[in-house]
Amino acid sequence: MAKDTTGRLHVTVKSGGKRKLSSKLWLERQLNDPYVARAKREGFRSRAAFKLTEIDDKYHVLKSGMTVVDLGAAPGGWSQVAAKRIGLANGKGRVVAIDLLEMPEIAGVAFAQLDFLSPDAPKRLIAMMEGRADIVMSDMAANTTGHRKTDQLRMVGLLETAAAFAAEVLKPGGTFLAKAFQSGADAELMVQLKRDYASVRHVKPAASRQDSSERYVLATGFRGSQA
Structure with missing residues (x-):
């Protein structure tokens, strides 16, 4: 040592x-990793919790009483942050988390073990939320093959599908936040998002490893499903 x-x-x-x-x-x-140690100390399930914390500290995407959808939520770090920031412990707002994997219970968070690619997933989520979402967030990453071009295309495909899902469940004025990777492969998606949202930007929180091409797409001001 x-x-x-x-x-x-x-x-x-x-x-x-x-x-x-x-x-x-x-x-x-x-x-x-200091963020791994900090997550253990502060009771978060993953270091990823600090990525969402830093994004929210700067852009204020999570507000009291919001309805939040967390795609690919396991192990639950983002849901923990969202629950705290919307005031779930005080009976404010709603967090609905979904994942193919099981996720240990988080107080107040509604969890469904399902594939968000399933045709009936949006309808099921809207029923669980008793309405539409203020924000859809995703820290999902596609399984990697080691082949850079293939991995980029897989990640863009996952991001496109998450964006399409968000368009089905968001309220007008809503927010979409999702993991991406730095490449030119998502240019067409960025054009689509700029049509559907009032503001679209890439953000890289300090908790993202600096040697990684990981970044996040933050789209705010959803124009509505008819955009």
């Missing part, structure tokens, strides 16, 4: 045994 350039102790994971190099590097990065 040694100190890094910031003076923090740096944990090195030993190689050997059945552990692959990629697993070693991932584990080492997790052990040395």
Whole structure:
């Protein structure tokens, strides 16, 4: 164990045994990530909670009493942040989370284990919300193959589908926030979003690893399903 350039102790994971190099590097990065340690201290289920926190601190997308949809919610870090910021513990607002995977219960959050690509998913979500959403958010990422071009196209495809889903369940004036990756492959989608929303921008919170091409699309002022 040694100190890094910031003076923090740096944990090195030993190689050997059945552990692959990629697993070693991932584990080492997790052990040395200050956001991972902070998430454990503050009771968040993932470091991703701080990405949403930082975006909301700057752009104020979560407001008291809102109805929130969290796509691909497991393990629940974003739902935790949303629940706190809309005042769910005080009976304000609603958070509906969906994922293909199971997700441990979060007080007040309605969870459905379903595929948002399912044709009846929007109808089911609207029924759970008893109306439409103020914000649809997604921290989902497509499974990677290691082939850069293929992975970019997969991510854009997932983003396009999430945007189409949002258009079905959002109220006019609503917000869409979703993970993207820096590439020119999403240019056509950006044109569509700029038609459907009053404002569209890319944002990169500090909690996103700086060596990653990860960023987020933030679209506000949904013009309505007839846009």
